[in-house]
Amino acid sequence: MPGRRIRLTLVGVVIAVAVPPFAAGPALAAALPPAAARLALPGCDNDDQLPRAVPAVPWAQKRYALERLAPLATGAQVTVAVIDSGVDKTHTQMKGRVLPGRDYLDPGLDGSRDCARHGTGVASIIAATPTRGVGFRGVAPQAKILPVRVSEQKVIEGKESGKTAGVVALANSIRWAVDNDADVINLSIVYYKDNPALKSAIAYAVEKDVVVVVAAGNQNTEGNPTPYPASYDGVIGVGSVGEDGQVSAFSQRGPWVDLVAPGGAVLVAAPERGHVVDNGTSFAAPYVAGAAALVRQYWPDLNARQVAERLLATTDPAPGTDRDAYGAGILNPYRAVTETAAPARRPAAAGLPPHVIDPAEVARAERRAVTQERALWVAGLAAAVAAVALLLAVVLPRGSRRRWRPAGPA
Structure with missing residues (x-):
């Protein structure tokens, strides 16, 4: 994607987290949930209450009417690596969806521990199983999640807390995911300093025909710094919109935004059970990663570039004309799967490398x-x-x- 750079930041479940330009490693980005929505996780430093399941259909699921896609594509036989804070495999809607992964914070574990609650929320948007009495479901509910735990760092009220593996470990985790058969990689992580190891790892994934989906970052109102890996070539950079389709105030603007997806006040699964409402481009990215899994299943002969072209060519028109804010438009998974005219690419769509x-x-x-x-x-x-x-x-x-x-x- 010419002129684009990548950003490393986790954006999601009611926790607002970001990495300042001088930070040594990746961090999560979200907004803290109210006390009633917090949870108590074994081995994690908190004493929060467990949230409850939400029966109502969230606005993002209403927008996409995901049940229409079920007869066509479900993400079956597609593996999506979620490089994040871990993915809880015990949640009712995630059971059977989570593969053994890798933990770069606690070596020897399989990536299924999630004290930050961020990675579980991201993964649930991709692959949460439809469940009776629950309105929330994943975009590609039969996709497999490969969890890779690299950070549980959060920034709350301007203060950082939690462990992070560092940017070199992040780069290694991307290569590990590629080498362990990931078809799609979701990076709801933002890093605000360019790094050759990270850039090389992204290039490696692109070379190996992996669709790399990244969050555009949540610091638009804090100077809008260049995000990585979102500004690197070859990735799909995702910004956030709310229920009204307008770009979220926090969603960063720039040539690294290829398209936008729901990220404002979206419902996600929380570890163990229940759901919480979260905000951030971290949660917009997995909507795109889930759609990429659907396309990879339905159109198996398309390479990663063609999958990206199809996603960009089938977006819905954005309510605004600022291309730095909306990219090619608002994600539409149904059109991405069904339109026969795609992957013809819209003129000047940002982010994809030029045809050589x-x-x-x-x-x-x-x-x-x-x-x-x-x-x-x-x-x-x-x-x-x-x-x-x-x-x-x-x-x-x-x-x-x-x-x-x-x-x-x-």
Whole structure:
């Protein structure tokens, strides 16, 4: 994606978290939930109450009417790596969806511990199983989640808390996810300093045909600093909109925004059970990652670039004209799966790398053209020879019988 850079920040479940330009590692971005919505997790430093399941259908699920997609695509046989704060595999809607992953904070664990509640919320938007009596469900409910735990750092009221693995470990985690068969990677993480290891890891994922979806960041009102990995080439940078379709005030603007998705006051699953309302581009990104999983299942012959082109080409029009805020428009998973005209890309859509002309491919095309032209000449000549042969086969015998005298009345 020309001129784009990537950003590393986790944005989600009612916790607002971000990494300042001098930070040494990735951080989560969200907004703290009210006391009644907090939870008590074994081994985690909190004593919050468990939230309850929410029966009402959240606005984002209403917007996308995800049940329409169920007969077409569910994300089956697609693996989405969630590189985040871990993913709780015991939540009712996540059971059976979470693969053994990797923990870069507590080596030896499988990535299913989530003290920050961020990664579980992100993963639930992608793959939460539809459940009776619960209105919330994931975009690709049969996709598999590969959890990779790299940070539980949060910034609350301007203060950082929690562990983080650092940017080099983040880069290593991306490579690990690629090498462990991820088809899509979701990075609801923002880092505000360019880093060669991180940039190289993103390039590695793109080279290996993995769809990389990243959050655009939540610091629009705090100077709108350049986010990484969102501004790196080859990723899909995602901004946030609210229920009215307007870009969220916190959602960062810039050429790194390729499209937008629900991220304002969205419902997500919380570890163990129940749901919480959260805000952030961290939660907009997994809507796009889930849609990418649907496209990868329904159109298995498309490469990662073509999947990205399809997602951008099938967006809904944004209510505003600021391309830095909305990118190509608002995500529409149903159109991304069903439209036959895609992946024709809209003009000037940001984020995707330019098409590179392959000289070998051009030479092959020229050779094919010459071969076809010669074949047409040969076919024409053969037809002419056949016509002459047919003519001689008819005329010569008759002329010989008449001794070459012109025919006349009897």
